[in-house]
Amino acid sequence: MTGDSLLSVQNLCVDLNTSAGSTAILRDISFEIATRQIVGVIGASGSGKTVLARALASWLSPPLGISAGRILFQGRDLVADAGLAKRLSGREIAYVGGNPAGALDPTMTVGTQIVEKLRAVRPGISVTDARKRAIELLSAVRIPAAHQRFHEYPFQYSGGMMQRAMIVDALISDPALLIADNITQPLDVTIAAQILKLLRELANEFDTGVLFVCSSLPVACDASDRVMVLHGGQVVEQQPPAALVQRPRHAYTQGLIAELPRLWDETTPAPMHGDARQPIMSVRGVSRSYSVRKPGGLGKVQVQAVRQVDFDVYAGDNFGVVGESGCGKSSLMRLLTGLEQPDSGEVLFEGTNVSTSSSAELRRLRRRFQLVLQDPYGSLPPQSTIGAILEEPLKIHRIGSARERRARAAEVMNEVGLPPSLYHELPMGLSAGQRQRVNVARAMILEPRLLIMDETLSALDQTEQGKMLSLFERLQAQHGFTYIFISHDLAMVRRVCSRIAVMYLGETVEVAPNRKLFFDPAHPYSRALLSAAPTLEQRRYRPEECLLEGEPPSPIDLPPGCSFANRCPHAFDRCRLESPRLRSSGEGALSACFLHQPSSQRATTAELLR
Amino acid sequence: MFIMVFLAKRLAQGTLIVVLVAFVIFTLLRVVPGDPVRLMAGGMAPETLIEQIATEMGLRDPIPVQFGRYIASVAQGDLGQSFMRPASGAAVGGASFDDMTRSERARVLDLIAEAAPKTLQLALLAMVFALIVAVPIGVAGGLHPGRWPDRMALYLGSVFVSLPNFWLGIVLALLLSVKLGWLPAIGYRGFAYTVLPAIVLAVEMAPFIIRTLTVSVAQIMRQSFIDIARIRGLSRLQIIVRHALKNASVPLLNLLGVQFSMLLGGVLVVEFIFDYPGLGLLTINAVLQRDFPLIQGIAIVTSAAFVLINIAVDLATTAIDPRLEY
Numbered sequence: 001m002t003g004d005s006l007l008s009v010q011n012l013c014v015d016l017n018t019s020a021g022s023t024a025i026l027r028d029i030s031f032e033i034a035t036r037q038i039v040g041v042i043g044a045s046g047s048g049k050t051v052l053a054r055a056l057a058s059w060l061s062p063p064l065g066i067s068a069g070r071i072l073f074q075g076r077d078l079v080a081d082a083g084l085a086k087r088l089s090g091r092e093i094a095y096v097g098g099n100p101a102g103a104l105d106p107t108m109t110v111g112t113q114i115v116e117k118l119r120a121v122r123p124g125i126s127v128t129d130a131r132k133r134a135i136e137l138l139s140a141v142r143i144p145a146a147h148q149r150f151h152e153y154p155f156q157y158s159g160g161m162m163q164r165a166m167i168v169d170a171l172i173s174d175p176a177l178l179i180a181d182n183i184t185q186p187l188d189v190t191i192a193a194q195i196l197k198l199l200r201e202l203a204n205e206f207d208t209g210v211l212f213v214c215s216s217l218p219v220a221c222d223a224s225d226r227v228m229v230l231h232g233g234q235v236v237e238q239q240p241p242a243a244l245v246q247r248p249r250h251a252y253t254q255g256l257i258a259e260l261p262r263l264w265d266e267t268t269p270a271p272m273h274g275d276a277r278q279p280i281m282s283v284r285g286v287s288r289s290y291s292v293r294k295p296g297g298l299g300k301v302q303v304q305a306v307r308q309v310d311f312d313v314y315a316g317d318n319f320g321v322v323g324e325s326g327c328g329k330s331s332l333m334r335l336l337t338g339l340e341q342p343d344s345g346e347v348l349f350e351g352t353n354v355s356t357s358s359s360a361e362l363r364r365l366r367r368r369f370q371l372v373l374q375d376p377y378g379s380l381p382p383q384s385t386i387g388a389i390l391e392e393p394l395k396i397h398r399i400g401s402a403r404e405r406r407a408r409a410a411e412v413m414n415e416v417g418l419p420p421s422l423y424h425e426l427p428m429g430l431s432a433g434q435r436q437r438v439n440v441a442r443a444m445i446l447e448p449r450l451l452i453m454d455e456t457l458s459a460l461d462q463t464e465q466g467k468m469l470s471l472f473e474r475l476q477a478q479h480g481f482t483y484i485f486i487s488h489d490l491a492m493v494r495r496v497c498s499r500i501a502v503m504y505l506g507e508t509v510e511v512a513p514n515r516k517l518f519f520d521p522a523h524p525y526s527r528a529l530l531s532a533a534p535t536l537e538q539r540r541y542r543p544e545e546c547l548l549e550g551e552p553p554s555p556i557d558l559p560p561g562c563s564f565a566n567r568c569p570h571a572f573d574r575c576r577l578e579s580p581r582l583r584s585s586g587e588g589a590l591s592a593c594f595l596h597q598p599s600s601q602r603a604t605t606a607e608l609l610r
Numbered sequence: 611m612f613i614m615v616f617l618a619k620r621l622a623q624g625t626l627i628v629v630l631v632a633f634v635i636f637t638l639l640r641v642v643p644g645d646p647v648r649l650m651a652g653g654m655a656p657e658t659l660i661e662q663i664a665t666e667m668g669l670r671d672p673i674p675v676q677f678g679r680y681i682a683s684v685a686q687g688d689l690g691q692s693f694m695r696p697a698s699g700a701a702v703g704g705a706s707f708d709d710m711t712r713s714e715r716a717r718v719l720d721l722i723a724e725a726a727p728k729t730l731q732l733a734l735l736a737m738v739f740a741l742i743v744a745v746p747i748g749v750a751g752g753l754h755p756g757r758w759p760d761r762m763a764l765y766l767g768s769v770f771v772s773l774p775n776f777w778l779g780i781v782l783a784l785l786l787s788v789k790l791g792w793l794p795a796i797g798y799r800g801f802a803y804t805v806l807p808a809i810v811l812a813v814e815m816a817p818f819i820i821r822t823l824t825v826s827v828a829q830i831m832r833q834s835f836i837d838i839a840r841i842r843g844l845s846r847l848q849i850i851v852r853h854a855l856k857n858a859s860v861p862l863l864n865l866l867g868v869q870f871s872m873l874l875g876g877v878l879v880v881e882f883i884f885d886y887p888g889l890g891l892l893t894i895n896a897v898l899q900r901d902f903p904l905i906q907g908i909a910i911v912t913s914a915a916f917v918l919i920n921i922a923v924d925l926a927t928t929a930i931d932p933r934l935e936y
Contacts, residue, residue, distance in 0.1 A: 059841050090843020101832040105853045107931045116852070121843035155933050169842060 007033040012069035033209040040224030053181040057095040058085040094170035098182030100162035111150030160191035186323035193532040218534035261491035279312040286345035305331035307506040320497030328506035370443035374455035376435035380427040385422040412441040426536040433464040485509035512589030522591035617665035624917030631913040646900040689718040690903035718907035729888035744819035752827025767817035779883040782834035826858040867923035
């Protein structure tokens with residue numbers, strides 16, 4: 001144990017008190033955190049991680065309550081002295097949550113609120129000093145142009161920047177203990193990796209102890225000095241990360257590690273399905289831009305959401321589209337399904353042009369390709385029964401009699417593993433996993449050929465994801481479905497997709513077969529994504545070499561040349577002048593990067609000028 | 611920069627709205643039955659004289675021509691002269707078609723300029739009364755959802771909203787003026803005459819303010835930034851005053867804008883009951899007398915006021931919540 005004990009939790013128990021009696025949420029939790037130490041807490045959803053974080057931040061409100069145990073902070077018991085706990089919170093014990101978007105008042109500038117907080121917990125500091133310190137810290141967490149950003153409002157910050165601002169807000173009062181509750185969860189992998197690096201530096205620099213709560217084992221292992229595993233409200237083991245991964249003692253941890261998908265396991269077969277010569281959907285040079293009002297002024301500007309996207313999806317195959325938030329994945333999905341028309345290019349489904357079809361034609365086409373959405377909660381109408389939700393597509397397409405529709409609904413419910421008793425239920429009581437099963441059932445009831453999965457699994461935990469993937473495999477074997485997985489989860493894509501398109505700022509920068517993309521990616525952005533992917537494995541691409549600084553440029557003011565050039569470690573002059581097109585990079589892969597394009601292909605300049 | 615563009619755009623839109631309102635009122639007045647010249651000249655006037663006066667006044671020209679002439683003079687700030695009211699005060703009409711003083715009719719602008727400040731005074735006072743009562747009740751209700759302040763806000767609002775204003779006006783006049791003699795009720799001879807009608811109007815407005823505040827404060831208090839503010843170390847008072855109330859004031863401002871516009875448009879019933887010489891009373895009399903220029907004048911002035919109030923509310927809400935910038 002390094003340093004002296006900062007926080008010592010002894011036999012902490014938290015109960016949920018309802019009129020029906022009390023249920024134990026946390027039982028006999030004991031651990032210690034020393035100065036400059038980062039202690040990771042992992043566990044499945046419902047294991048009590050967040051309750052633990054909140055108990056330490058004195059943020060438990062009825063019906064939750066501490067029923068036994070002590071929380072010794074610098075030797076003083078916070079459980080016994082609620083007044084002390086209140087005085088310390090925000091000052092010596094700071095908390096950063098997983099949802100930075102709603103964490104600050106939207107009507108005040110970020111800077112004002114950080115200053116307000118500092119002056120609330122340290123009344124002696126003058127406004128000028130507080131402001132100076134806030135700007136210093138904002139630059140310390142690498143917010144570009146901090147003195148300017150200080151005067152901006154929360155809605156002008158991106159998710160990653162907002163999370164940094166919240167870390168500044170927590171650290172500005174020089175707390176001895178920082179409770180970081182799932183802080184990387186809403187962030188993209190490359191941004192999350194930057195935040196983790198930052199957290200480590202800050203813990204050393206400011207002599208802070210950190211409790212790092214996280215739902216991903218690889219992330220927790222990356223970030224922490226010691227990892228504590230919570231299971232069913234109890235600490236089942238705590239070890240340094242390396243020891244934990246190599247010699248997990250508890251069955252739950254062993255299961256968790258065994259279940260982890262591997263990116264670079266040679267034995268994972270690259271999935272290959274279908275007939276590679278018969279495209280079911282072809283995307284040809286598709287672009288789409290939206291015109292939005294210029295912020296704070298007159299006139300419109302063009303946001304280029306999708307630019308020159310090209311790929312083929314083969315029948316019976318699994319195709320993946322990966323990229324970070326804002327890269328145009330969802331806009332592309334809207335174009336693929338004909339919800340919107342591209343400005344240029346075409347989307348062909350079994351030879352029919354989706355983009356130019358009339359709405360009647362499109363409705364007929366939609367019987368054969370269906371969409372499954374990301375949000376399991378918003379995508380089901382809360383006032384319809386499961387049965388009605390499933391039968392609705394049949395009604396719209398006027399298929400079968402009422403009795404046949406009902407039989408068909410029961411059949412698909414059985415296929416996706418929903419108990420028949422749910423037929424008359426409302427979606428209200430369903431878990432996220434069950435809801436996604438309803439979504440899948442609704443999509444497949446029309447017997448489509450192609451299913452487009454837009455982040456369908458990202459709301460589910462690891463175990464549930466695994467079950468859904470096996471379900472997809474089974475359905476594919478039975479019905480010959482083709483899947484397009486739109487996702488940010490590399491491990492999932494590695495497991496199920498045979499070909500993968502990587503998107504950055506609306507462009508496909510690389511389209512490659514599974515093995516080629518993971519073992520020998522051609523585009524620097526693909527390498528950066530792989531280097532930041534949370535995994536316990538030996539990385540093939542070291543973050544120090546590949547990881548990106550900064551954030552993607554705004555799709556409004558796209559720089560000329562390659563859109564990745566401003567973050568690319570290998571950018572050279574040409575990249576800033578002209579934009580690379582997709583060219584073969586060997587082994588059936590395409591990549592839009594000059595590094596792999598011999599200069600004899602300079603003819604492209606002429607092509608561009610055309 | 612933003613504010614100039616915003617103002618220019620909104621004022622241009624507003625002018626268009628005012629012209630449209632003027633045109634609709636102008637046309638409607640001329641197509642509904644009832645000849646103002648007949649009312650002006652009196653029932654006994656010969657038909658030829660009426661036609662002569664009407665032609666002289668341009669009332670027999672096509673409506674677009676009349677409107678063009680009218681709007682041109684409005685643009686120069688001249689709202690015309692009342693058909694009926696003399697500058698001296700007594701109403702013209704009846705048999706006095708040969709009265710030589712008829713040419714001394716009152717200018718519409720003067721009539722409005724006399725009535726509008728009284729209505730403005732009434733509206734402002736009513737709003738102040740309403741806010742004094744409604745803000746504490748509404749905020750308390752929003753801070754304690756489901757508990758007694760919330761229920762009290764709901765019950766009080768229901769009671770207020772179901773009191774008919776004509777009834778309340780008469781009861782209050784009976785009680786406070788006739789029985790107790792505290793406040794004057796009828797007519798206008800000083801500020802005290804504004805109080806009673808303002809109370810009646812405030813009772814009418816308060817339930818909407820209470821409801822809006824209760825809902826918006828309760829909603830803001832459920833936002834995560836309020837919850838997190840406590841963990842960040844802010845005090846409850848700071849959270850409520852600096853964050854919750856500020857955010858909750860946006861819907862309130864929108865409501866107040868609408869309510870204030872309605873009050874300025876003339877509170878017909880209340881002004882009529884208390885014989886309060888504001889825009890409402892002026893409107894009622896103008897309509898009864900078919901006083902076209904006066905009705906049009908009132909319509910133009912009040913619609914211009916609506917436009918200005920709306921612009922002011924939008925500016926204020928944008929200043930509070932910059933996300934609304936549009």
